[in-house]
Amino acid sequence: MSWMVWTLPTAGFFSGIALILAGMTIWQRFSPSIERKGFLPLSTTRGDRLFIGLLTSAYIHLGFVGFTEFHVLVATGISAIWMVVLMRWG
Template structure:
């Protein structure tokens, strides 16, 4: 990954997202999802909930970096818990 001059955390972040997307693709192939309604006000599939979770996690990270003195791992921990809750009950 030296051609992009990425730092290790950046490369790890994008690699993790690629692995998650590949895993979701395999999961969808073997077990097609159906729309359901959880605590979100719309009917969603697994892919919808993953997209919403990744998007909200990005905004959470931006907020922590821009407006607080917290370490970025705090935002990462909250994001992992949030995406887990959203995927399960969202």
């Protein structure tokens, strides 16, 4: 990845998202999702909740970087917990 001058954390981040998308594709292939209503105010599928979770995780990271002095791994931990909650009960 040196041709893009990526740092190891950046490459790991995008590789992780690619693995999540590949895993969701395989999961959808073998177990098609159905719309359901959780605590979100709309009916969603697994893919919808994944998209919402990735988007809100990006905002969590931006908030931590912009407004706190905490290490970015704190935001990553909060985002991971948020993704689990959202995918399970959202």
